Amino acid sequence: MIFDFDWSSLKTRLVVTLLMSTLIPLLLLGAISYLALQNVFQQKIENGIQNTLSQTRVNLENTLSNMEYASLQLSQEGTVGQALSELFSSRRIFEQLQLTTEIQQNMNLVNFTNPYLGVMLYYFSDKKEFRFQNREIRNDFAIESLPLLSKTKGASFFGPHPTGYKYSQNTVFSMIRPIEVSGVKPQSVYVYLETNLLLFEQIISKKQYGMAASHVLLNQNGKVAYSDDPDRFPPESDFASLKTVGDYLFKESSDQGWSIVVAIQKNDFEQEFRAWLLKYGSISLASVALSIALALLVWRTMYRPIRKIMKEIRLISGNKFNSQLNLTHIREFDTVLHEFDRMRSSIRELFAEIEQKERMKARLEVEKLLHQINPHFIHNTLNTIQWIARMNGQDEIDRLVSIFTRVLHYNLGKEGAIVTLNEELAALKDYVALQRIRYDYQFDVRYDIDASLLDQPIPRFILQPLVENALYHGLGDETGVIEVNIATLNGSMNIQVKDNGAGMAEEEVSRLLSHGSEARQAGLGIGLNYVLRMIDVHYGDCGSFQIDSQIGQGTAMTLRLPMAALTK
Template sequence: MLTRFKSAYINLGIHRQMLLLISVLMLGSFASYLLVLNTVYNTYDSQMYEKTSELLNMSSVEIENQLKDIENLSFRVVTDEQLQRYLSQLQQESSVYEKNVIRKKITNRLIAFAGSEKFVYSMMAIDREGEVMSAGNREGIPAVLRTDLIKLAKDKAGSNSWYVGEQGSLLAVRQFKEFSGSTFTLNDLGTIIVRIRIDRIVQQQMESSSGSQLIISNGQEIVYPAELAPPLDKEAISQELQRSQPYGVVTLPEESYFSARIQSAYTGWTYLHITPFDEMFQRMVWIKRMVTIVFIGIFLLALIFGTKLSRSITRPMERLLQKMRTVETGNLDQLGELTTDPVTASAQNEVGLLHRTFNRMLRRIRELIDENYAKQLIIRETELKALQAQIDPHFLYNTLESINWMAKVNKQTEISRMVEALGFLLRSSVNMSDKLIRLGDELDIVRSYVTIQRMRFEERLDFTIEVPDELLDTPIPKLTLQPLVENAIHYALEPKIEVCHIRITARLEQDVVQITVEDDGPGMTPEFLERLHQGQIRTRGKGIGLNNIMERIRLTYGPEYGLSIESEPDVVTAFHIRIPYEKGELCDVQSAVGG
């Protein structure tokens, strides 16, 4: 594993190696800082627990002393001679009136006991018949709960029992046992229930600080307080009581608390002291945040300066590598830009020497490319002239035949039009000094040619042109469309006896002009088209004419442009020409192709 990491580090660039090294050193320093800070926190936690546990011990002792007084009070009540006598008389008396009188006496006696106790909320005696006699607050106890309390007191057989009721109510429960003088019969006379003001006991012993709370639990229920202050809840307290350590931090979504707890040997209850964490550790947290912010600032500064330092070393090398990759991919169009690098031009180190040597090599490659480009232009010009010389003059012979025919049939009324059209065509075909002409001029040539052919075919020829005005200035190789219209007349119009429709359309698609010459003649089968593309069909000049047009377009504009054929027998045959849209740049295009 270590070998793989070492190998990966060695294979990284110098820039990444330096950044990785700086990052590792800074993160190591930060880890050491966190370790020291954690040790300080643990020490502070331990000291806080010692102080809090001392306070809890003192408070719990005082609270339990008060509970012992309440327990002694319940003992005095159950052993009171008057109450013993009254309860015994209740069992012996049969008169309802007398029983009520005795119960009134018991109530008065309970008032005497409860009135002198400031921590007693109420005192309630229940006789064997289930009748309740109470002193203090008149809040009653449900019948079901009374049954449970009587059973609890009976199980303890005269000993005191603590019962935690709903909403943190604390009850001391004890059974009345009958005794007479020195003889104890221990018969059940009833049950005494003392409701205790546990909130007053706690508040007297503990000074409440902002946000801190004392929580007392018997393991199943919370004895104090009746309601937990938000955001604390029973679930959080239950989890804290199950913690193995006697102190720790309670983390809640809203806030964190420091908690310390002890367990009472007298009642077995757990005393839990909760203090807001931020209040106790506010200064420590502030110092931690300040140190963290300072470290982050130092880390960012180290990264910035490290980046600049490594960049000053690696940037010249990266530029040189970029040049090499550009040349390696064959992208030589930017060689002129690559040879200029003012940053490293004056450097006298090894990287500067490499740049200067590479620049000299690029300049020599540029010279060789320019020489080769000039030779290629000469070759292309020669090929264009050779291809233009191959235009089939077949339509000229047909024109002469048409003139002869018109002269015989019509008494020279249409000869002038045909002669003008023929003269225009002859001038256009003979004058080959302009390699590229406007699309509008090319359409004029086509119209002259169609004018002559209409004299021959009359209404059998239906010819239309649909070209937007904004495309009329597009440069196009001379005599590109006329051969295609001638081809449509030969192979679509001549074999038919009905009307033949020939149409020229043009449209602009993303800086590309699409020109289509289509007819509704017999068309061509897919097999014929395949053989035509392979150069195997050479009939009546068609093969040479199409190849001529295709080669001239490709030599003029590049291999991505040209001529394609689409045909569906007896439906439509379409010739699609694809050339770039270069409106108003006719002179520049002619210069580029050697015009």
């Protein structure tokens, strides 16, 4: 699956964010455009159609009015009409011929001065006869069958209908007007006029609306006089009864009694709007697809560096700290990788340090074991000596052996490397008691201990080497005092073992602190070297050991151990 919706995924959030950043502007722009275009379509286009239809009505009105004006020139009020009256009242053949020629010439002149006119003639209804026509009339042409458009000011307007011209089938408008001719029965002579053959197409044209439109011309009775879509709007049908649910209708009524209607199907009317919606939808889909593509591209751009970072993490989890760093050549990710590499270097150094300390601890344990004899043999032997001393009443020997047994038990015990300060002091006091018997009580040890520190954990067997060093290197064979002071100083346990012996030179101090074979091992064979390494193993740089000594003024050994760095 290309995309699995998981909101906890960075990929999902990235795609959704880019989609929202694309869709929200598109939706807002689409809504605004929709409302604006709807306003344009509903008002601007409708107004345009209505104005165009109004202009069509005006043109048609002017055409019919011009026809009416031209008909007046052919009636008894005009020159041609007066000549026609004279023709019918004249009895002289020469005068009749002369008048006939004059009428024909005047009609041609009227037609020439009115180019919008087509067929012109006089119609005698009694005889169904056409006279003085300017064009040849077809035989089946009958004025009585023409579709009436309206009647106004004594004139009747017809059409649209096929022309009476014999050699054409073009659609025209026409009119008739009765004229009074002396010597002729009233209402039997009419002037008949038609529009030009091309005029109708110029007035009623579908192209002027910019979309498919149907013209319907209604007569003064509201019936369809003409329709260029007779299947939907049959001629002679009542327009009000027709079903026009799927059409937009625009109507203009004339003062001459007729009306013109433009019917535009809603599908055609909304075609441009749908075309805009289709284009907008296509652009929106393209934008969404582009956003998804960009999101995936950004994801791929981010995913590869993330994979490299994950690879580096897996290498660390596999204890591989020496792999070469592969950069992504993207500044932000490379910064993370550099920081990660520094962290890896620090971890590698810490591991190396821990390994070194563990090796040191192992060596210390080995050294400790090398200086130990079989503890069971020692304990059994001492118990035998103690039993013989008691049997013989040697209380001093019994006490000495008892103290020595406790010292051995503590020093050779397996209870662990960490003890409390109280346990370490008890073992130290046993050791001091043993040494005092040995040296015939020539020295004294004084203790100044902060009671709140008795339960603090410290490394095992760390005080005895200090006191032992004070005996062997401080007092020697002389009498003196050793002070053991333990107190809290700046969050650390401050241990000081001080003697009032002869003191040491700096060279002697350096020799005692050295790790070589020159360091003197006394008692059980564990000296200051052991103390230094125990501090390094358990405290690192947080612990410290210092020897201050001057010739003739004694020696002070100070041990500072952080209390928060060690747990029992």
